[in-house]
Amino acid sequence: MTPAELEAALIWANKINLEVYYYWCTAIMVLIHAGFMMYEMGASRVKHTLAAGTKNVLAFAYMIPTFWLFGWWIYLAMTNGFVPDFEAGASALPWSDSMGPNLEDNATGVFWGAFTLFACTTASIMSGAVIERIRMTAFIILAVVLGSVVWILAASWGWHYAGWMVTEWGYHDFGASGVVHIISGFFALGVLIHLGPRIGKFNADGTANVIRGHSLPMTMVGLMLIVTGFFGFLGGCLFYGGGGPAGIGQWTNIYGMPTTLSAICFNTLMGIAGGMIGAYTKTRDPFWMMSGALCGVISVAAGMDLYYPGLAFILAFAGGVIGPVAAGFVEKMGIDDAVGAVAVHGVCGILGLLFAGLFLGGYPTFSEDIPAVTFFGQFKGMIVMVLLGFIPGYVLAFAFKKIGILRAGDNVQEVGMDVEIAALAYPEEIISDAAK
Amino acid sequence: MNTSPIESWDAAGAIFSFAGGGGATLFCVLTVVFCIVPLFFTLKTENHHENMTK
Numbered sequence: 001m002t003p004a005e006l007e008a009a010l011i012w013a014n015k016i017n018l019e020v021y022y023y024w025c026t027a028i029m030v031l032i033h034a035g036f037m038m039y040e041m042g043a044s045r046v047k048h049t050l051a052a053g054t055k056n057v058l059a060f061a062y063m064i065p066t067f068w069l070f071g072w073w074i075y076l077a078m079t080n081g082f083v084p085d086f087e088a089g090a091s092a093l094p095w096s097d098s099m100g101p102n103l104e105d106n107a108t109g110v111f112w113g114a115f116t117l118f119a120c121t122t123a124s125i126m127s128g129a130v131i132e133r134i135r136m137t138a139f140i141i142l143a144v145v146l147g148s149v150v151w152i153l154a155a156s157w158g159w160h161y162a163g164w165m166v167t168e169w170g171y172h173d174f175g176a177s178g179v180v181h182i183i184s185g186f187f188a189l190g191v192l193i194h195l196g197p198r199i200g201k202f203n204a205d206g207t208a209n210v211i212r213g214h215s216l217p218m219t220m221v222g223l224m225l226i227v228t229g230f231f232g233f234l235g236g237c238l239f240y241g242g243g244g245p246a247g248i249g250q251w252t253n254i255y256g257m258p259t260t261l262s263a264i265c266f267n268t269l270m271g272i273a274g275g276m277i278g279a280y281t282k283t284r285d286p287f288w289m290m291s292g293a294l295c296g297v298i299s300v301a302a303g304m305d306l307y308y309p310g311l312a313f314i315l316a317f318a319g320g321v322i323g324p325v326a327a328g329f330v331e332k333m334g335i336d337d338a339v340g341a342v343a344v345h346g347v348c349g350i351l352g353l354l355f356a357g358l359f360l361g362g363y364p365t366f367s368e369d370i371p372a373v374t375f376f377g378q379f380k381g382m383i384v385m386v387l388l389g390f391i392p393g394y395v396l397a398f399a400f401k402k403i404g405i406l407r408a409g410d411n412v413q414e415v416g417m418d419v420e421i422a423a424l425a426y427p428e429e430i431i432s433d434a435a436k
Numbered sequence: 437m438n439t440s441p442i443e444s445w446d447a448a449g450a451i452f453s454f455a456g457g458g459g460a461t462l463f464c465v466l467t468v469v470f471c472i473v474p475l476f477f478t479l480k481t482e483n484h485h486e487n488m489t490k
Contacts, residue, residue, distance in 0.1 A: 065467050094467075095460045100452035103445075137479045405479065411489040420485050 022110035028232025038222030047416025119147035175301025177352025185346020190393025197336030223290035256366030278320025295323030
């Protein structure tokens with residue numbers, strides 16, 4: 001074999017490795033949705049169980065074609081802000097040669113797939129907050145706007161090597177603390193303000209009642225599945241190839257800075273553990289102990305490609321403590337967030353960006369033209385993410401509320417949202433006791 | 437129906453049915469339609485149950 005043939009073979013192997021890697025990251029990410037479905041069904045009362053599950057399934061199903069139709073185009077075309085770059089987006093138009101089986105393009109399908117699953121995750125984050133009272137039509141449209149428009153616009157700005165937040169502020173968000181979690185958490189907050197609480201959540205004097213889901217074990221297993229799926233999610237935040245010897249084989253983050261899978265392994269696990277222990281220390285509550293794993297990993301996600309594992313553990317511990325405190329604060333504000341999505345994803349996402357601003361100073365970026373990570377840059381990025389998430393959710397939910405399609409009537413809620421589902425979650429004798 | 441965009445596998449690129457033709461655009465439009473129409477059925481079901489449970 002000549003050196004030229006050897007180089008060609010290496011490039012070909014690199015291409016196939018990339019394809020295989022993202023294909024299986026995408027498959028593992030599906031576990032996040034299995035997890036969210038179990039989590040939310042368990043957190044629902046019996047009479048709402050299947051409605052919660054169906055909502056998850058439809059969010060997943062709707063995200064895929066809509067992300068194919070326009071989500072991927074937004075990512076490639078909107079890096080400058082609100083003015084599209086039609087040339088950059090041309091290959092992402094759904095009728096382009098790259099958006100289907102193509103022997104000359106091993107990359108687009110698997111990248112599109114991974115990003116689609118990120119979009120599905122954003123919708124799942126919102127869906128838990130709104131269980132037991134949102135109408136399905138409104139939910140599907142909100143999910144599509146969140147997953148196939150808002151999150152991917154945020155990603156184009158802050159999770160793309162050419163995104164304006166990256167090139168102007170040095171925004172660093174390796175594991176999507178901002179572009180996925182802040183966006184979803186604050187979108188959910190905007191929706192919740194108009195959706196209102198579940199019947200019986202708040203008393204006349206404003207105090208809150210605990211509404212227990214029908215299966216905490218199901219919720220806990222669901223959360224563990226989400227944690228498992230995070231390995232696909234965070235693995236999908238890496239880019240394979242281009243940075244090593246002969247331009248082949250080194251991992252980089254999405255900004256082109258070299259990293260390793262080992263780095264992600266260290267800090268994903270330390271983040272999960274820190275969050276679990278932090279939340280357990282604060283609450284002794286198994287629900288929050290598992291949600292604490294999410295709090296922890298989200299709190300370190302932005303900088304987990306660079307943190308020392310001991311630092312990641314401590315930051316995640318802080319996330320695990322702050323998450324439940326933030327959820328209590330949200331409840332005191334009169335907002336019924338059934339699963340703590342605003343706190344876990346929104347607030348811990350903020351922590352993730354600010355922690356990266358505090359602890360990642362001094363690292364060089366992939367180009368001399370790109371500013372280094374600074375606390376101020378991260379802070380400005382956080383403000384953009386909060387507003388970009390909150391405003392569309394708030395405005396759209398307001399519009400749906402005005403035309404009367406946002407919230408199910410009290411009568412439907414009393415009977416149970418499952419009245420709209422042509423099936424029963426459990427045998428009748430269980431329902432008759434548990435649904436009371 | 438011949439939907440193949442290629443006559444040979446040599447140097448083939450896009451190989452999906454209707455690649456480079458109007459058929460691809462047609463199925464894009466149909467995808468949009470088949471995403472939107474079920475929403476109306478969902479809305480109808482919701483309204484039906486809202487009224488039925490009053």
